[in-house]
Each structure stands twice: as structure tokens, then as C-alpha cells.
Amino acid sequence: SAIRPPKPTIPKTLLNPNDESQVRKVEGKEIKFNNLSKLYWPEDKVTKRDMFNYYYAVADFILPYLKDRPLSLNRFPGGIHGQSFYQKDVKGKAPDWAKTFPYSTSDGEPKEYLVGDDVATLLWMNTLGCIEINPWFSRVSSPDNPDYCVIDLDPDKHHFDKVIEAALVVKKVLDSIDVPSFPKTSGSTGIHIYIPMGGKYDYDQSQLFARIIVGIVNKIIPKFTSLERMISARGGKMYLDFLQNRPGATIAGPYSLRPKPGATVSMPLEWDEVKPGLKMKDFTIFNAIERLKVKGDIFRGVLGKGIDLETAILKAKELYP
Structure with missing residues (x-):
């Protein structure tokens, strides 16, 4: 797994154009990518694979705006015309290596937001059908103070x-x-x-x-x-x-x-x-x-x-x- 230089760069493609399922080690973290030919944007013939390759390519540009921020997951597992839903709590669902931010609901139930951190976190979020990325305006170190x-x-x-x-x-x-x-x-x-x-x-x-x-x-x-x-x-x-x-x-x-x-x-x-x-x-x-x-x-x-x-x-x- 490559260590990426600090200056924003655009890496080579993450996924090959043929295999339907692929496993990749991203910064030492293993991620499984499935149903890669699924059309997420049917009118534009854009697949799930294209989405993963896009986010991997722009990761150095997008990560500064995600780092240390809780993320709201807006999931479209069936593509843009399928049913979508918001998920804020990843307690017990995120990989062990993922960073999370604890919070309580109004009835005091403990929950955990996923926190933007690295390329692996970004891609894992994409595997859930998160086509778009929705970060907080503030970071976990000062959640009440927007940047x-x-x-x-x-x-x-x-x-x-x-x-x-x-x-x-x-x-x-x-x-x-x-x-x-x-x-x-x-x-x-x-x-x-x-x-x-x-x-x-x-x-x-x-x-x-x-x-x-x-x-x-x-x-x-x-x-x-x-x-x-x-x-x-x-x-x-x-x-x-x-x-x-x-x-x-x-x-x-x-x-x-x-x-x-x-x-x-x-x-x-x-x-x-x-x-x-x-x-x-x-x-x-x-x-x-x-x-x-x-x-x-x-x-x-x-x-x-x-x-x-x-x-x-x-x-x-x-x-x-």
C-alpha cells in the first residue's frame, strides 16, 4: 500500500475495469468493493466502480475538508434513483480502525458519528452507498466552533x-x-x-x-x-x-x-x-x-x-x- 506524498496528487486508478468484486489494501487497511458494474447514475452510464475510482483520485483534495469532522452518511445503496436514507450512528458498524465521535440523542442514547480521517475512511463510507460527502462545519476538537x-x-x-x-x-x-x-x-x-x-x-x-x-x-x-x-x-x-x-x-x-x-x-x-x-x-x-x-x-x-x-x-x- 502506497504512502502518499503531502502535496495533493492524483494517484493511479484504484480498481481494475473487469472484476465485479475486488479487495484493496488502502494505507494498510483492507476494504472490499462489490457489485462494481452497478449503475449508480444510469443516464450517464456511471458505475459504482467509477465512483470509487473518482474518490480515490481526488482524496488528497477532499480530505482536508473531512479530517477530524463528524460525517452525516447520506446513503444511496441502489444508486441515485433508489431509496436513500441518512445514517448518523455507526456504533458497532464501522471498522475497528475507523475514528468515531460519541454523542447522545435527545433521549440520552449513546451513538457514534463516523469521523473523516483518511482515504480508507472515505472509501469505506463510499462502500455504504455514500455518493456525497457531508462533513460538519466544525471539528471534533472544538465541535461548537465552526471553521x-x-x-x-x-x-x-x-x-x-x-x-x-x-x-x-x-x-x-x-x-x-x-x-x-x-x-x-x-x-x-x-x-x-x-x-x-x-x-x-x-x-x-x-x-x-x-x-x-x-x-x-x-x-x-x-x-x-x-x-x-x-x-x-x-x-x-x-x-x-x-x-x-x-x-x-x-x-x-x-x-x-x-x-x-x-x-x-x-x-x-x-x-x-x-x-x-x-x-x-x-x-x-x-x-x-x-x-x-x-x-x-x-x-x-x-x-x-x-x-x-x-x-x-x-x-x-x-x-x-
Whole structure:
């Protein structure tokens, strides 16, 4: 089993194209891969084998966003059109080598989240039918302190170009208060905008900040955006979602595949790529690896030094009274 260098690299293919079942030692941990010809994305003729090979190839890029984070398992054992279900508790089910994070349900029952750690953990999760990867915003060492704040733009019935328009307003507002931001496609219908928090603040503070920003954005583009949580109260307007910033909430992480036709990927973007004409299906299992070879990981700033929240809020109040 190869020891992988620290710089993100794209390794050779994990699984051969023929055998239906294969066993591989990944970093000394044995994993069994079954039913490899099963079509997970039937319209795109993308198999379970393709999914494993994709995650093995992008592991160095995706792992920094999974390391030490509890994971919510969104399982699609029958592929994207089969029945799916969420699993949070892996107590007694995960391999001995897997890291877990204990938690209690509201009725005090002890459970364990799987914790993102290494390539083997990622691939074991994929064997459960986890097409997408959903990490917490915070790490096990400080579960109440997110590393980033997320503004989630979802079009509802609007054209994706409207999401782009709203994203650019978010960027303009954040730029004006000297706050860095990092966009990615959701891989489904929207755009996620991440703001580095550096684990210095709790979820309530992070959510409050997101609420302030979307409040300003909504005032600038009230015609087609809404802060109403109830769909019926939005009147068809696009929801500016700040409520993802709460303990235990998850969204698909960067470089995650999505269980959607097209085998789309949640892809980090340069801001100058966020312009009309951008489409969700521009980034898929078929071209993501080529893009990473050229661009590298352009999202790393998300895990960098966090903003100074007090300064940012004071500046926002001054500029947008």
C-alpha cells in the first residue's frame, strides 16, 4: 500500500475495469468493493466502480475538508434513483480502525458519528452507498466552533443566472467589509459561499453574521430574494439561507459527487468564473479531475485564518445602516 506524498496528487486508478468484486489494501487497511458494474447514475452510464475510482483520485483534495469532522452518511445503496436514507450512528458498524465521535440523542442514547480521517475512511463510507460527502462545519476538537460560515443560495423556481446575480451581490457586500469569500457550486441547484471563521466563534455567532449579510443582500435585491424560511411565504422568491450555520447541520463538501443526473460535482470556483452562463453540469465526474490537475485546490483559504467578526459587523453597520 502506497504512502502518499503531502502535496495533493492524483494517484493511479484504484480498481481494475473487469472484476465485479475486488479487495484493496488502502494505507494498510483492507476494504472490499462489490457489485462494481452497478449503475449508480444510469443516464450517464456511471458505475459504482467509477465512483470509487473518482474518490480515490481526488482524496488528497477532499480530505482536508473531512479530517477530524463528524460525517452525516447520506446513503444511496441502489444508486441515485433508489431509496436513500441518512445514517448518523455507526456504533458497532464501522471498522475497528475507523475514528468515531460519541454523542447522545435527545433521549440520552449513546451513538457514534463516523469521523473523516483518511482515504480508507472515505472509501469505506463510499462502500455504504455514500455518493456525497457531508462533513460538519466544525471539528471534533472544538465541535461548537465552526471553521467557516456558509451562505446557501438556492434558486427555487428561478433560473441559475439569478443565483449567480445574488452570489455576486453577496461578494460585493463581503468585499466592501474586507471579508474574504469562497464560492462553489452545490452540484445540485445552487451556490454555496464560504467565509473562513477559523474556529474562533460559535455557531450562533456565525449564523448571526450570515443573517446580517443576507439581510443587506435582500435590501439590495428585494425583487427576487427572500429571507422567509417557509416556502409558501416566499412568493416564489429565491431563499437566502443563513440557517445552515448550526451544530450538526451539513451540506455536500467541496469536490463531493452529487446523486443527481449528470454525475455533477460540488466544485470550488474562482470568483471570475461566477458569471452568467455558468452551469451546474459544467463540473462532473467526467472532467473534475482534469480541472484539479490544472487549478489545484483553490478552496484552501476556507480553512485559513478566520475573519475578525466584531470588526466585520461594525463595518457592515457603518456601510449599511
